[in-house]
Amino acid sequence: MIQTFTTQNTQPIRPHICIVGGGFGGLYTALYLQKYRHLRRSRITLIEPKERFLFTPMMYELITNELKEWEIAPTYSSLIAGTSISWQQTSASAIDLARQTVTTSQGETLTYDYLVVANGAESRPVNIPGVQEHALTFRSLEDSQRLKVRLDQMVRSLSFENPLKNPRMPIPVTIIGGGASGVELAGKVSDYLGDRAQITLIESGPTILKAFATGLRRLAQRALARRKISVLTETLVTNVTAKTLTLRQGNTEQVIPSQLTLWAVGTQPRPWLGEGVPENDYGQRLTRRSLQLISHDNVFVLGDSADVRGRHHQPAPNTAQAAFQAANRVAANLAALTQGKSPKPFNYLHLGDMITLGIGDAGLWSFGITLGGRLAALSRRGVYIFRMPTRRHQVKVARRALSESLNFLKANSI
Ligand SMILES: Cc1cc2nc3c(=O)[nH]c(=O)nc-3n(C[C@H](O)[C@H](O)[C@H](O)COP(=O)(O)OP(=O)(O)OC[C@H]3O[C@@H](n4cnc5c(N)ncnc54)[C@H](O)[C@@H]3O)c2cc1C
Known part of the structure; x- marks a missing residue:
């Protein structure tokens, strides 16, 4: 491709900005770029x-039917309508930094x-026998659909049972991992299945939610206890089958039932899609404070695949x-570079943590303040609606939340 350059500097008149990945890092960078008038011609x-697109923090609400798929997974075509973003629905398969090219899996x-x-x-x-075959993950829309199918099958099979012949035994369900995702899954699955399930949450370390503030952890522990969810800490899973788990606590091993x-x-x-670039031990690309790749001024990396450091490293x-x-900073730095200005460093500001703890229940921590229960659930939902991509989508989701709340108030004659 032949580029046209201005006479004053070496910036192309109509630069081509290529973004690989349409998640929180990539999509939001593309949307933030729309704010800059001089980039309208790029x-x-x-x-x-x-x-x-998948708004992962609210994926758990799909389990309990609190949210619909269109709310947390809007199509890219609807999100970029009316913008200068052109979306190529394909994967990048190779990046050549020297030639400044990206090759797609369609060969372009x-x-x-x-x-x-x-x-x-x-x-x-992981190399624990049986995990791959028998344990469900929860990272994508397809994962949430698969889990819903399994939960619905379990509910249906129970409703066909004759309670006189088979006194109802709760279905054993196990969740491995006591981080935010495990705890959030436990609350929602428990509220969906009610007393039809006995849920066990397994954590290898000494406590659940170890990266979170103590107040938030306590709220979560109380929410799990209210739902009679057993929490096993310092417990390792060593084997998984379709109906059991083998656990090791210290020197003791035991096999427990687990239908799900x-x-x-x-x-x-x-992985990076080309010649080696400097990475940390975990495999994330090293960045400068401006989020540029260490070796290349015109390449930015951000999100989970980047090692992003603050002022004090x-x-x-x-x-x-x-x-x-980071997406906001990358867009601002691209806007600066395309005008021949210097990029600025990114400073991450931790605004707080929010986790769902079941239907209408959540915990949040922000700048030393901890909040739980329905108010936290409402605040969480409000903040996340505000964080969704594009004003148009936010309004659509907010409207449904509002009409749902009005229906609730009417139904309860409040
Ligand atoms: C269930 C769940 C709940 C979460 N809850 C929270 C939460 O409450 N709060 C919070 O802050 N974070 C949460 N996270 C973490 C958050 O989702 C990630 O940190 C965030 O998505 C990282 O953004 P990213 O842009 O790096 O990656 P992603 O958002 O994962 O986006 C990466 C994108 O790249 C695309 N892609 C991959 N390979 C290629 C390729 N070769 N070519 C082109 N595109 C490619 C993928 O399809 C994907 O769309 C949660 C994650 C999960 C899974």
Whole structure:
């Protein structure tokens, strides 16, 4: 591709910004770029194979039917309508930094002036026998659909049982991983199945939610206890079958029944798609404070696949919160670079943590304040609606939340 350059500097007149990955890092960068008037003439290509963006923090609400798929998984075509973003529904298969090209899995080669890579993370493979075959993961829309099918099958099979012949035994369900995802899954699955299930949450460390504030952890422990969810800490899973789990606590091993096993442990950054670039031990690309790749001024990396550091070299977490804050900085730095200005450093600001603890229940912690219960659930929903991509989508989701609340008030004659 032949580029046209201005006479004053070396910036292309109509730069091509290519973005790999349409998650919190990539999609939000593309959307934030729309704020800059001088970039209206630039070409912005978003390379993303999936049809729908996924607002992962609210995926749990699909289990309990509190939210519909369109609310947390809007299509890319609806999100980019009316913007200057052109979406290519394909994967990037190779990046050539020297030639400034991205090759797609359909064999097309795109030449870029600026590249943004935010290809995220994936489940980390484990070598515990049976996990791959028998445990369900919960990271994608397909995962949530698979889990819903399993839960509905379990509910249906119970309703066909004759309670006189088979006095109802709760179905054993096990969730492996006591981080945010495991705890959130436990609350929602428990509220969906009610007393038809006995849920066990298994954590290898001494406590659940170890990365969270004490107040939030206590709220979660109380919410799990109210739902009679057993929590086993310092427990390792050593084997998984279709109907059992083998657990090791110290030197003791025991086999417990598990009709449904959910795996909520461990991710790894998706690999870089070209010649080696500097990475940390975990496989994340090293960045400068401006989020540029160490070796290349015109390449930005962000999100779960990037090692992003703050002023005092502290790492930003691998969260949606960090990714969309970084997206704002990447867009501002691209806007600066395309005007021949210097990029600025990214400073991650931890605004707080929010977790769902079941239907109409949540915990949140922000700047030292902890809140639980229905108010926290409402605040969480409000904040997340506000964080969804595009004003148009936010309004659609907010409208449904409002009409649902009005129906609730009417139905309860409040
Ligand atoms: C169930 C769940 C709940 C979560 N809850 C929270 C929460 O409450 N709060 C929070 O802050 N974070 C939460 N997270 C974490 C959050 O989702 C991630 O930190 C965030 O999505 C990272 O953004 P990203 O842009 O790096 O990656 P992603 O958002 O994962 O986006 C990566 C994108 O790249 C695409 N891609 C992959 N390979 C290629 C390729 N070769 N070519 C083109 N595209 C490619 C993928 O399809 C994907 O769309 C949660 C995650 C999960 C799974």
